Amino acid sequence: MDILVIGAGVVGLAIARELALCGHSVIVAEKTGGIGNGVSSRNSEVIHAGMYYPTDSLRARHCVNGRRMLYAFCESHGVLHRKCGKLIVATNDLEQAKIEGIYEQGIANGVEGLSYLTGDEARALEPNLFCTGAVLSSETGIIDSHALMLALQGDLESAGGMIAFHAPVERIVQNGTGWNVHVGGAEPIEIAVDAVINAAGLSAQALARATEGYAQERVPPLVLAKGNYFGCLGKPAFSRLIYPAPVDGGLGTHVTLDLAGHMRFGPDVEWIDHEAYEVDPARAQSFYASIRRYWPGLPDGALVPDYAGIRPKLTGPGEKAADFMIDGPAEHGLAGLVHLFGIESPGLTSCLSIAEDVAGRLDAERTSSRTASADPGSRAK
Numbered sequence: 346m347d348i349l350v351i352g353a354g355v356v357g358l359a360i361a362r363e364l365a366l367c368g369h370s371v372i373v374a375e376k377t378g379g380i381g382n383g384v385s386s387r388n389s390e391v392i393h394a395g396m397y398y399p400t401d402s403l404r405a406r407h408c409v410n411g412r413r414m415l416y417a418f419c420e421s422h423g424v425l426h427r428k429c430g431k432l433i434v435a436t437n438d439l440e441q442a443k444i445e446g447i448y449e450q451g452i453a454n455g456v457e458g459l460s461y462l463t464g465d466e467a468r469a470l471e472p473n474l475f476c477t478g479a480v481l482s483s484e485t486g487i488i489d490s491h492a493l494m495l496a497l498q499g500d501l502e503s504a505g506g507m508i509a510f511h512a513p514v515e516r517i518v519q520n521g522t523g524w525n526v527h528v529g530g531a532e533p534i535e536i537a538v539d540a541v542i543n544a545a546g547l548s549a550q551a552l553a554r555a556t557e558g559y560a561q562e563r564v565p566p567l568v569l570a571k572g573n574y575f576g577c578l579g580k581p582a583f584s585r586l587i588y589p590a591p592v593d594g595g596l597g598t599h600v601t602l603d604l605a606g607h608m609r610f611g612p613d614v615e616w617i618d619h620e621a622y623e624v625d626p627a628r629a630q631s632f633y634a635s636i637r638r639y640w641p642g643l644p645d646g647a648l649v650p651d652y653a654g655i656r657p658k659l660t661g662p663g664e665k666a667a668d669f670m671i672d673g674p675a676e677h678g679l680a681g682l683v684h685l686f687g688i689e690s691p692g693l694t695s696c697l698s699i700a701e702d703v704a705g706r707l708d709a710e711r712t713s714s715r716t717a718s719a720d721p722g723s724r725a726k
Contacts, residue, residue: 347369348364355497356699361373362500365504384692391693394457394458425489462480489604522539523681540683558679581602623653669692
C-alpha cells in the first residue's frame with residue numbers, strides 16, 4: 346500500500362519504519378523542519394518497566410512488550426541507553442499502600458525484576474534517600490531519545506520510506522479507493538494514498554476533525570498537562586531513578602538521570618489551556634518541598650529551571666487516567682485510516698509495540714477485504 350504517516354515523533358517514526366519494513370511505500374508528513382520536535386523531544390527519556398497501568402490496558406500491554414523490544418533495538422542499533430533501575434519510594438503509611446499496589450499491579454502485568462524493599466534496604470542502595478519502603482524496578486532504564494529517533498529514521502529510509510518536512514497536513518478526504526491528503530506549507534500539494542496514520546501528538550484531534558467521514562463524536566477531548574523540569578547543580582546524589590508515589594495526573598516529581606550523568610527533577614503537573622513551554626522559576630518552591638520528602642539533603646539554591654513538556658492527555662484533573670486510544674478501521678469502519686490519541690507516557694517506551702499494533706490493524710483490514718472480494722456470496726450480501 347501507499348501509506349502516509351502524519352507526525353515524525355518517536356511513535357510516528359516507529360510506525361512508519363514498521364510499515365516500510367513490511368513492504369509498504371511510506372511517506373511521513375512532518376509540519377516542522379526536523380524529527381522529534383514535539384512531545385518526543387520534551388520527556389524524561391525513561392524506559393518504563395510497565396507496573397503503573399491497569400492490566401490488559403493498551404498502556405500496560407504496549408509498555409511491557411515495547412520495553413523488551415526497545416532494549417533489543419538499542420542493542421542491535423547502537424542506541425545509547427542504560428538499564429539503571431528505579432526505586433519507587435514511600436515516606437508515610439498512605440504512600441506505603443500506594444507503592445504496594447504498584448508492586449502488585451506490576452506482578453499482574455508480567456513485569457520482570459520487581460522486588461519490595463524495606464526503608465533500610467533502600468537506603469543501603471541509595472544512602473541519600475529517606476523512605477519507609479520502596480519498590481525496586483531493575484528493568485527501568487534511560488535512553489538517548491534523539492538517537493533512537495535517528496535510528497528509526499535510518500531504518501525507514503533504508504527500507505525505501507521518506508520524510509517530508511515543513512509539510513503540515515490540513516485535510517484528509519475520501520476518494521473512493523483511499524484518501525486524498527491536502528498538505529499546506531510553502532508549496533501546497535494534494536497526494537492520494539491507500540492509508541493514513543495520524544500520529545500527530547498534540548495535533549491529533551484537530552486532524553481527526555479535518556478527516557472527511559470520520560464521526561466527530563469519536564474525537565476525544567485534548568487535555569494539556571504541562572510538566573516542568575528543574576536541573577540540579579552539583580554531583581548526582583543517586584545512581585538510580587527515584588520516584589515518589591504517584592500524584593493526580595502524573596508519576597510525581599521524580600529524580601531522573603541522563604546518559605551524561607546529570608540529575609534533574611520533574612515533571613510536575615500543571616494543567617494548562619494552551620501550549621506554553623516556559624518554566625516559571627517560582628515553581629522551584631513546590632519542587633523543593635516535594636523532593637525533600639525523600640531527599641532531605643537537597644541544598645538550598647540547587648534547582649535551576651530546565652525545560653517543559655506537554656502531555657496530550659484525554660482526561661483532566663480528578664478524572665481516571667485514560668488509556669491510549671488507537672482508532673482503526675475495525676472500530677470506526679473507514680478503510681485505511683488509523684487515528685492515535687492520548688499517546689503520552691509511556692509512549693516512548695511503547696513505540697515499537699504500538700507500531701506493530703498499527704501495522705497489524707491495517708494488515709487485518711486488508712486480509713478481510715480480500716477475503717470478502719474473493720467470496721461471491723459475500724459480495725451478493
